[in-house]
Amino acid sequence: MPNPSAPAAGGPEEGRAEFQARVHEWFAANAPRRGSPEDFSAVHIVSARTAREYHESEQHAISVTRAWQRRLFDAGLAGRSWRPEYGGHGAPAWQDEVVVEEQSRWGVSTKMFAVGLEMVPAVLFRHGTHEQRVTFLPPILRGEHSWCQLLSEPGAGSDLAGVQTRATPVDGGWSVTGQKVWTSNAGCSEYALLIARTGTREEGRAGLSCFVLAMTQPGVEIRPLRQMSGAYHFNEVFLDNAFVPELGLIGGRGDGWAVLRTMLASERAAIGGGTSARSAAQLVGLALRLGCADDPGVRDLLAQAAIRERTLDLLRARIAAGHTVAAAGPTTKLLYSEHARLSADAATTILGLAATVVDDPVSAPWLERLLFAPGLRLGGGTDEIQRNAIAERGLGLPR
């Protein structure tokens, strides 16, 4: 039986061309072109040398993203497939794809809202109550609430069954104490999806529950972390008797593992469906600019980048068309992170020694990608974890 709370299903694609034309027209009138001075498609790649600069650039990135998301909402282009009571339009799911595809062609980004737009809905449509959806979903579509994920801990990353942050029942809800790490966007989010232990350690996965935690409250302390690129991107989050009201428990007590699986599947699909590592055309532009597009070695790198990108696009198109692709999320996520790494390596080869000049406007963006690529191999589950999933769920190999 279909889930009555789920967004409208695919449905016939009648009217797709007209809808596409209407969306294209709106973007042409409202969105900055890629490469123009107003282009903010990379605003989510927050990079700063001091904690203070990090805070300022994160605040800038989130306010630009909020304003853009609000414009999409006002234009009736946000949450096309979501039901009207959750802020959407009850349209077929392919209309969301049309908007996402069109958006990727312009100098805009909603990636700062990735958790809210791409993971929270999957979680709440599948495991949440009507009250939770009515409360949390519309403000995301309106660009009012940003979300982050409080999953990883110093002793629990790939294997989240080891989570030790504890949620204890108190009057009217839960009190949460523990430490999270590697939290993206913690300092600019109103809410977090949190995994915490409500049972004993011996219970493992069965002792976990998933919550919605308000980030701006006295029991939540956020400390920025610096990574190897020199840039700040992550945070540690310390929870000391932070409060979650009863409404914040998603699914039942002890259902955390099932909720987490939904969250991680949507995260992998979201990362794999991302566009920020798109690079083949840019690599060609770089080679032409530096006058080495005739070099056979460079041409080989450019061809490899174009082939990988095309493979990824075709795989996504199969998934979007409703074909069954075993282990689709892990496969696209793995292809995407490999593509990001190999493209950054290719750019470094093309740039040669210039790749080491940090303040050169041509090399600096590639250097940043080169240093960010290893992180893509980890975030949303490491490459090894994706390969395990492909082996087991895609190829049917034993654990």
Ligand SMILES: Cc1cc2nc3c(=O)[nH]c(=O)nc-3n(C[C@H](O)[C@H](O)[C@H](O)COP(=O)(O)OP(=O)(O)OC[C@H]3O[C@@H](n4cnc5c(N)ncnc54)[C@H](O)[C@@H]3O)c2cc1C
């Ligand atoms: C860009 C980025 C953004 C992130 N954002 C967030 C966020 O917002 N919120 C959040 O909670 N976390 C976030 N993380 C953390 C991320 O989810 C973890 O880094 C990741 O899950 C790996 O966990 P770990 O770092 O503890 O490594 P570990 O789990 O300790 O793994 C160490 C190594 O062992 C390998 N390994 C572990 N288990 C297996 C296995 N069963 N089979 C084979 N190899 C294995 C891993 O592949 C890895 O190479 C982010 C990380 C990055 C890089």
